[in-house]
Amino acid sequence: xxxxxxxxVTHDTPAQRWWRRGLVAANMLPAxxxxxxxxxxxxxxxxxxxxxxxxxxxxxxxxxxxxxDEKVGSILPSVFPVSTPLLVEDWAVxxxxxxxxxxxxxxxxxxxxxxxxxxxxxxxxxxxxxxERDVFIVEPGGDPIQYIRAPFVVSLTEMQHPIxxxxxxxxxxxxxxxxxxxxxxxxxxxxxxxxxxxQTIYLDPFVLRRLPLIHPQVMQMRGERFRMKQHSVFTPLPxxxxxxxxxxILNRSYFTEAQLRSAAEAIWQSLQSGGLWIVGRTVADxxxxxxxxxxxxxxxxxxxxxxxxxxxxxxSLVAKSLMGxxxx
Ligand SMILES: C[S@@+](CC[C@H](N)C(=O)[O-])C[C@H]1O[C@@H](n2cnc3c(N)ncnc32)[C@H](O)[C@@H]1O
Numbered sequence: 001x002x003x004x005x006x007x008x009v010t011h012d013t014p015a016q017r018w019w020r021r022g023l024v025a026a027n028m029l030p031a032x033x034x035x036x037x038x039x040x041x042x043x044x045x046x047x048x049x050x051x052x053x054x055x056x057x058x059x060x061x062x063x064x065x066x067x068x069d070e071k072v073g074s075i076l077p078s079v080f081p082v083s084t085p086l087l088v089e090d091w092a093v094x095x096x097x098x099x100x101x102x103x104x105x106x107x108x109x110x111x112x113x114x115x116x117x118x119x120x121x122x123x124x125x126x127x128x129x130x131x132e133r134d135v136f137i138v139e140p141g142g143d144p145i146q147y148i149r150a151p152f153v154v155s156l157t158e159m160q161h162p163i164x165x166x167x168x169x170x171x172x173x174x175x176x177x178x179x180x181x182x183x184x185x186x187x188x189x190x191x192x193x194x195x196x197x198x199q200t201i202y203l204d205p206f207v208l209r210r211l212p213l214i215h216p217q218v219m220q221m222r223g224e225r226f227r228m229k230q231h232s233v234f235t236p237l238p239x240x241x242x243x244x245x246x247x248x249i250l251n252r253s254y255f256t257e258a259q260l261r262s263a264a265e266a267i268w269q270s271l272q273s274g275g276l277w278i279v280g281r282t283v284a285d286x287x288x289x290x291x292x293x294x295x296x297x298x299x300x301x302x303x304x305x306x307x308x309x310x311x312x313x314x315x316s317l318v319a320k321s322l323m324g325x326x327x328x
Contacts, residue, residue: 002166005153012042022167023049023153026137026146026211027126033216040216047095047213051157052121053143056254058213060094062101064288065247069105071308072245072278072294077109079276079296079305080242085112087241089270091233092249093117096218102245103226114224116241118231119213122194125187126209136178137211140187147174181205194219194228233263237270244270245278247292250314257317264318271297276305280312 003022006012011020012028024046030039050058080086088106093099099117106113124145127136136156137146144156152170154160156178160168184205190196191210200209212219214228222228231237233249244267250260267277280292292308293315302318304311 001163002152003164004151005148007148007150007153020151023146023155025135025148025153026050026124027128027135027148027209029124029211029213030216031209031212033219035216043095043215049155050145051155053139053141053145053157054120054254055157056092056249058094059248060098061285062097064282064285065098065102065290067288068245068247068278068280068290068292068308069102071306072276073105073109075294075306076106076243076276079274080110082109083112084110084242085114086110086243087239088113088115088243088245089237089241090115090117090245090247091119091231092246093119093228095213095215096228097215098247099228100215100218100221100226103221107225114227116227116229117218118229120230120232121213122228122230123191123213124211125185125191126211127185127206128209129181129205130207131205132177134174136174138185140191142182142185144174144178144182147171147178149174192230194222234259234266236266240270240272241275242272243276243278247278247280247290248282250279250312251281252313260314260317264314268297268302273297273299277302279314280308283309 004020005022006017006020006024009028026046028042029046030043047058090099090102096117103115121139125138125140127138134149136144138144147154147156152167154167154171154174156171156174160171162168188201200207233246250263271277275297277295278292280290282288282290290308291310291312293312294305295302296305
């Protein structure tokens with residue numbers, strides 16, 4: 001049994017998607033905004049299937065967090081007066097689409113808000129080998145996540161079901177081959193600058209091309225009040241802010257207890273005293289349902305402000321995470 005990939009734009013039609021059944025090649029991510037409606041649709045479909053080397057996925061959709069935005073917006077003025085020049089960070093935002101929506105709703109309440117959206121991975125790299133006529137899709141740090149060799153597109157971060165034994169053989173061979181060329185892979189440091197051009201460079205044995213993971217509409221929204229940057233949830237901010245949101249990232253399915261505690265500490269250090277942390281998970285889509293807890297930082301830990309649904313699964317863990325911390 002096998003699944004064929006969507007390797008080129010001509011394969012990306014409803015009929016071909018139905019019979020090919022495989023992944024969409026990530027090197028079809030649109031390189032330069034503005035993107036056409038067809039490119040936006042493809043961008044969103046590629047996002048749904050990308051799994052990164054640390055096991056996390058990129059899933060996010062328009063309006064996914066609208067109910068969270070609304071509930072948080074309704075209590076925020078009781079914590080920070082609307083005249084506050086509010087500093088807000090949204091972490092692990094994937095393409096940034098839900099962050100942009102939250103920014104727009106916050107701006108209606110806080111005209112002076114400054115909003116930073118971040119994610120560990122803001123772009124991928126297409127590493128094309130001309131002789132072999134194949135392509136690896138690689139994270140900037142050098143971890144391969146997808147392999148494209150027409151007619152196949154296979155994930156390199158998710159084991160293929162044994163029933164698709166041909167895809168599995170392609171996957172195994174790709175991993176072996178990457179092992180032989182990985183040390184030749186490196187990306188120019190200037191590619192980390194989001195404002196740089198979307199260059200292509202030749203670096204034997206690869207032709208490298210940068211593939212942005214930020215939604216083209218979000219790329220165009222960036223400015224003084226709405227920024228995007230690379231950042232990991234484990235790194236404290238240099239300057240504390242009023243509000244931090246971490247939705248659909250700090251889950252037990254992704255991270256160990258020790259890692260979750262370390263992220264909670266980074267968040268506590270990144271908040272001003274009295275600042276809010278919105279943490280939770282989307283447990284169902286269509287319509288979206290969330291389990292969220294909003295915590296307030298205190299000098300000795302956290303205090304619970306409110307829950308949406310059953311609250312976040314990391315609540316109990318946070319109660320033990322900081323010296324003397326307590327959820328009240
Ligand atoms: C499921 S998406 C969540 C998107 C959005 N927050 C939402 O709820 O719709 C998870 C994101 O976490 C990012 N991520 C994974 N590890 C991370 C880390 N250590 N620091 C920051 N972001 C990370 C992934 O790149 C991915 O974009």
